[in-house]
Amino acid sequence: MTDQQRRFVSTNRRVREDRRFVAGAGRYVADLDMPGTLHVALVASTAPAARILGIDASEALAMEGVVDVLTGEELSAAVTPLMNGLDTPLVRRFPLAVGQIRYAGEWVAAVVAESRALAEDAAEKVRVRTEALPFVIDAEAALEPDATPVHPEHGSNLLLDRTFDWGPVAEDFAAAEERLSLRVTWGRNSTVPIETFGVIARWNPWEEMLDVWASIQMPKYADQIARALKLPGNAVRVHYDVDVGGSYGVKRGIKHTVLVAYLARKLGRPVRLIEDRLENMRAGDAQGPERIFDIDVAFDRDGTVRSMKMRALDNAGAYAGRAPFQLGKPIGAIVGPYRIGSVQYRAMSVTTNKAVQEAVRGFGQAPTNYAIETMMDRVAAHLGIDRLELRRRNLIRAEEFPYTIPSGSTYDSGDYHTVIDKVLAHADYEALKAERDRLRAEGLCAGIGIAACLEPSGGNSSFEPLLNEKNRTSTWMEGSRVTIDALGFVTVAIHTTSSGQGHETLAATVVGEELGIDPDRIRVTRPDSLSSLPGNSPVGSRMAIMLGGAAARAARNLKRQLVAIGAHAMGIDPDTASYEAGTITAPDGRSIGWDELVDIGHRRFHDLPSGTNPGLTASFIQQVPTGVALPKDGKVQMYPCYSFEFHLVLMAFDPVLAKPEIRRYVIGHDCGTVINPHIVRGMTLGGIAHGIGAALLEEFTYDEGGQLMTQSFLDYLMPSSHEVPSVEIVHHCTPSPLTEFGQKGSGESGYLGAPAAISGAVQDALSPWGVTVDKLPLRMSTISDTIADAETAA
């Protein structure tokens, strides 16, 4: 199917979800009004590590409006520990601390009251007696042999230490003409949605049903709730028709959910926990990767990068969760867009007394891209080769696709050189360099940053079996159902919550495309989890590929039914019939229209071709296009589709004040066929904004005493409209051969390369002094102090 033949895909149609949101009619979890609801507030630990000696809730329980105070001891006796990704059974995590506190802010008890304000009043009155324990904040300190284990039962702080050797690393290093080493550090930031996490649970004892409404973006959420509460899977009903106020990975409040679900069963009333911002920042368990990269790279004097050894040490925080897997996804693009022949990758994850890490947009890929791109800049600087030229020499060429990288993933398609050329032409690279030099002549620091990065998309979660051999996951399916009702109207069911990705628009667009029907006339619904087909929620930039594929193929199956009905009615071979916008036409020109087809399908079984079910409906469960095999020899096909982005940034700042200002930002973006241009553009622009925050502003900073210093929005700094510039997007389309329309993922675009590009621009601006700043976020005072030190030294 070519672009010209498409009516709806890739056209600038409005995003259907927007109407309810601009009217203030979104349905967020905090908006749900359930009579008799009880409210939860948390008692938070003030110490980073302590033994719990006793909890006295008597004063709190005596207060008016207070219904219950729940401790970790009671809760842990009733529920199973929360799921770990790795095989680390002795790193046990419950929604409330049990016996021991492992980070400042950790929830020690939950107070339930008739209003949130009353619950907060009572939470202040809960007395927690503790005995301080040693603690560790820094990842490298946690690795020391004498470091106190955060989980003594586990024996050490090491959650994961795996070394992979892909290809002839030792030989390539021995043969290379040059090598260099570098260390870069990705600070602990997160996506910090403006809506905090929230959940409401209601238990119906007569039906034995737990209903859950939550601000959730999480695979296998209902399963995890049932398992934790020891309920049958079909006794948990998650309502997917809840709008989620932003997530970008982190809205995975399983601990919150288990907590309120237990309370709802115990107390016989609906219970809700809407995190306030302090709870969210300190102990929402939604902070992102924090990673130290140590890299050795081997290369030749002509710029050919032969091999790379990367050690990534990640600070997971106090519990395991899925955090270590964020070291796994980058294996699927461990060489970025480059032809690096061999790689050694050592992935290390440690526990510390910090809040728990959760999935963040890109699932570890953005930090890795920052490390790879910084490495490429250093190689270029070492050789005195232009940074762009060095990349050009190493980029995979268009004719080399499909291209298999050393770690076992095959990149589906791409044309990196062309995207870069288009960006350079659009931006007038020579003029940009002249502008940089002009700014420098004015006495400013000025630099150009570039980043060439991949967005692996549509994943199979293959990092799970790769890093945990007890895990046998080889599918990460997504289902959709399309029906035509007896009046001839089309409804598509999707089986997930959304947090701004426009899944309803996606589903309506591809179904409309398949059936030749205006998408605006198609209804999209979100049944609850018990009425849903299997799915895995919108993670890993997968929905355009997976939900798009499922809905399109369900629609195609339905179309096939319509053709069969029409052909049968006209007495012709279905293979000779044609379908156009709801009408079936025979080779001789006879046709049967939509109303007649619907009437037969719904009412006239006697007119149906044999083998056709009455009632027009079709479902499809989409398997990951490349998802078949389990890992072998430390290699696996990680993700099916690989989008490409190329960032070009000009920055300038006063050498003393050092406030980095973005003067120009151009990005080239190739995510294959775009289903809805508005949505993809928004994702890319928003991803860049998020990347600007990660590069320059945002960090969960802990002091030496283990206290979180950035727990309000006064200290955790997110970019405002002043800090995010207008961005120019240069489009390119290299369709994926693996998907329905040639689409790839775009939900993480922008974010995957922006931190690398911005850091590169700042390093270029510092280059006249011969210094670098190798830790994100790049704080203004650090930049300024680095320059001042260099001037003093000179």
Added chain:
Amino acid sequence: MKTELTVNGQTRVIDVEPRTTLLDVLRDGLGLTATHAGCEHGVCGACTVLVDGEAVRSCLILGVQADGLDIRTVEGLTSGDGALDIVQDAFCETHGLQCGYCTSGMILAAHALLRVNAAPDEEEIREAISGNICRCTGYQQIVEAIQLAAERIRTSNTLKAGEVVK
């Protein structure tokens, strides 16, 4: 404490605990859930409402302080029949939102700007929404929405700048 609140043109007297913010009074007391809680400490702007035509943060005003003031929320922009006002429609046209959570505040900040400035330039628009954090869009499509709304209001025969369009 008895408090007279005028919200979206309707005046009523309700009992408000002094510690309750206007945000919570609107949401919990009046069931007006278009106004969202983001940070509850006055930084993110998600709870922005119009007070006497100006954009302010409803988490930084106590309900009792709002006694006698003219408050407008996003619910007051439309009559509830599915029609959108010109600013809302512009946000749809440019997709100036994703998850929708900051959107009510953004739209009201835009209204407050357009009431006093019929032809804002990009810098003025960015200043007007600088107190409203959006984590989804990177702001560009929001700026475009406000530019589009301003242009449509300017070129309209019947609408005045900043007028709340029904």
Added chain:
Amino acid sequence: MKPAQFDYARPKTVEEACGILAADMDARVLAGGQTLVPMLAMRLSRPSVLVDITRIAGLQGIACSDDTVEIGAVTRQAAALASEVIRAEVPLLAKALRHVGHPPTRCRGTVGGSVAHGDPSAEIPLAVTVLGAEIVFVGEDGEEERFAPEDFFIGPMLTTAPMGGLLTRLVFPRRAAAPTGTGFREVASRRSDYAFASAGAQVVLNADGTCAEARLGIGSVGDTPVAVDISGLSGTRLTAQDIRGAVVEALSDLETVDDLHATASYRKRAAVRLAELALAEARDDALEQAG
């Protein structure tokens, strides 16, 4: 994040307000609330009663006399920013106000509230300090008490405000008839964040273009905004070299501290740089007036 319980009073007169404040040590004044309400929400402030002074007649408004401009304590920052009188007669304050918060917080935040709060990184206290404005309180006894900025701001969020007294107005000197230039510069992570360092400057020129009077204040780097003696610039032509020499000398013993977002050494260098930029801006502004 809900405040602890408190009572609320909305007095109609200064006398009534002072009575409540004097009777209860834990009573607190509520003006615009843009700083206080977040502290209430985080339970960092636990007043017994909030005294809402925003509806007291006579505490609002901007009035110009022969040599002063008086600003009522509960005048909104947005109203002050929009004021033609302030722009014309207290131009440094007008420039400082542009940096205060965001449009929505300026709509509610008050000029007097910012001064009473005494945040060392706040812009209005810096302008008050540079210009030597008087801070006027009315006490329980109904008597007025006037404070000079250096006597009023004594530490971070710490002032010599009299117990039971109410800040009623600020009295700024009107600018001189001679060319009077102003400059205000600050640096922060984001435009509206608490500044790492800030500088306000005002210069008055003689008829021959030399400097008749120069004032400079530095905010954000120490416990209070500080007025810096920069009188050495008088008589000079305010060349870049003049300014640099005077600023480096005047700020040589500026005390600064490290914090989460910035090092002390950075703050100090930034203060010097901003002082130079503010003075240069003030000079250019004055020269433009001189034609």
